Amino acid sequence: MSAPVPLEGIRGDLTCKAPLAKLVWFKSGGQADWLFEPADLADLRLFIERLGGQLPVMALGLGSNLIIRDGGVPGIVVRLGKAFAGVEAGEGSTLTCGAGAPGILVASTARDNGIAGLEFLRGIPGTVGGFVRMNGGAYGSEVADVLETCEVILPGGEMVTLPVGDLGYSYRHSDLPDGAIVVSARFRGRPGDPQEIGAEMDRIAEAREQSQPIRTKTGGSTFKNPEGGKAWQLVDAAGCRGMMLGGAQVSEKHTNFLINTGEATSADIEGLGELVREKVYKNSGIMLDWEIQRVGRP
Numbered sequence: 001m002s003a004p005v006p007l008e009g010i011r012g013d014l015t016c017k018a019p020l021a022k023l024v025w026f027k028s029g030g031q032a033d034w035l036f037e038p039a040d041l042a043d044l045r046l047f048i049e050r051l052g053g054q055l056p057v058m059a060l061g062l063g064s065n066l067i068i069r070d071g072g073v074p075g076i077v078v079r080l081g082k083a084f085a086g087v088e089a090g091e092g093s094t095l096t097c098g099a100g101a102p103g104i105l106v107a108s109t110a111r112d113n114g115i116a117g118l119e120f121l122r123g124i125p126g127t128v129g130g131f132v133r134m135n136g137g138a139y140g141s142e143v144a145d146v147l148e149t150c151e152v153i154l155p156g157g158e159m160v161t162l163p164v165g166d167l168g169y170s171y172r173h174s175d176l177p178d179g180a181i182v183v184s185a186r187f188r189g190r191p192g193d194p195q196e197i198g199a200e201m202d203r204i205a206e207a208r209e210q211s212q213p214i215r216t217k218t219g220g221s222t223f224k225n226p227e228g229g230k231a232w233q234l235v236d237a238a239g240c241r242g243m244m245l246g247g248a249q250v251s252e253k254h255t256n257f258l259i260n261t262g263e264a265t266s267a268d269i270e271g272l273g274e275l276v277r278e279k280v281y282k283n284s285g286i287m288l289d290w291e292i293q294r295v296g297r298p
Contacts, residue, residue: 001016001017001033003016004034004051004054004055004076005047005050005051006050009046010043010046010047011038011039011040011043012036012037012038012039012043012044012047013035013036013037014034014035014036014037015032015034015035015036015037016033016034017031017032017033018031018032018034018035018077019031020032020035020060020063020068020072020073020077021068023060023063023079024060024063024064024066024067024068024219025062025063025064025066025125025217025218025219025220026063026066026067026068026217026218026219026260026264026266026269027217027260028067028068028070028217028260028264028265028266028268028269029067029068029069029070029072029266029296030068030069030070030071030072030073030266030296030297031072031073032072032073032076032077033055033072033073033074033075033076034055034075034076034077035076035077035079036076036077036078036079037078037079037080037081038078038080038081038083039083040083041083041084041183044078044080044153044181044183045153045157045159048153048155048156048157048181049156049157050157051076051157052156052157053155053156053179055074055075055076056074056075056076056178056179057075057076057077057078057155057179057181058073058075058076058077058078058179058295059077059078059079059080059099059129059133059181059182060077060078060079060080061080061099061100061126061127061129061130062102062125062126062127062130064125064126064130064219064220065125065126065130065134065219065220065221065291065292065293066219066292066293066294066295067219067266067269067270067292067293067294067295068266068295068296069266069267069270069294069295069296069297069298070265070266070267070296070297070298071296071297071298072296072297073295073296073297074296074297078181080098080099080100080127080129080181080183081100082100083098083100084098084099084100084101084129084183084184085098085100085101085102085105085127086098086101087101087105087106087109088109089109089110089112089113089115090186092188093114093115093116093117093188093189093190093191094115094148094186094187094188094189095109095110095113095115095118095186095187095189096184096185096186097128097184097185097186097187098128098183098184099127099128099129099132099181099182099183099184099185100127100128100129101127101128102126102127103121103122103123103124103125103126103127103128103131103136104121104122106118106121106128106187107119107120107121107122107201108122108201110187110189110197111194111197111198111201112194114191114192114193114194114197115189115190115191115192115197116189116190116191116192116193116196116197117141117145117146117188117189117190117192118146118187118189119139119197119200119201119204120137120138120139120140120141120142120204121136121138122201122204122205123138123139123204123205123207123208124136124137124138125214125220126220128182128184128185129181129182129183131143131185132147132150132167132174132176132182132185133174133176133182134172134173134174134293135167135169135170135171135172135173135174136172137172138204139204139207142169142171143169144164144167144169146187146188146189147164147167147185147186147187148163148164148186148187148188149161149162149163149164149185149186150162150164150167150182150184150185150186151182151183151184151185152176152180152181152182152183153180153181153183154177154179154180155177155178155179155180159183171224171225172224172291211253211254212253212254212257213251213253213254213257213259216251216259216260217259217260217261217264218251218257218258218259218260219257219258219269219292220257220291220292221256221257221291221292222256222257222258222273222276222290222291222292223235223256223273223276223277223288223289223290223291224288224289224290224291226286226288226289229286230256231256231288232254232255232256234280234283234284234286234288235250235255235256235276235280235288236255237280237283237284238276238279238280238282238283238284239279239283240255240275240276240279240280241255243272243275243276244261244272245268245271245272245275246264246265246267246268246271246272247260247261247262247263247264247265247268248260248261248264248268248269248271248272249261249272250272250276258272258273258292267298270294273290273292276288
């Protein structure tokens, strides 16, 4: 298959038929038609400009909140590496973060610089790009509370700086268009004591360890909490704790988590999620919405 753009001057790695299962937490799913790992921001912009919107583009971070379907992902998957993982503290209790920076690095840098208010990012298993796109949140806070601006490359290659008010944030949702790639973000916290910030981060880490199956092949919270309720309680009340389909299982530890017990396919995992939704609806009259993103061909 010929490359989707002329490669002269492109310094990153472009791979055809790239396996994606190893790059996502569920460890399942098919290939990307093309996987592009840019050398830096200039390299990414050049690639996207040359692509000119001719193929669909999807950004991939840590792959923690994602089901890659078994038929693979059409078009281009862009994986942002170390060149996009920097975090720098600035004036006024701000942090400027690359889209590839994981939440634990953002929270730790904030702690080291006496910036409070970002501790909750310690509890989200993902990267800044995913947080910004999905208004990620945990432990009573969300990105909409702390984001000032983000830099985004649009499908045609234009790079724009968007204030938080332009993102149309709601619960686990933004109005960013498909194919837009978040490349950096600026967060604002408040002055705080590093020891107190560190203690709160430790509390969050311990709470995750005790309540979530974080040492399994999982994808994080499966369903959005319905208004005024908790998804896990509805799943539990419907009798779904421990339920299995193929190699996929509803976690015994936290019923809003699905687990790949070994050799589950993505169809097993997504199919189990749909069975859970049906059982919850029959039991409560509430149809749960997916929080985990499901992409690609069945």
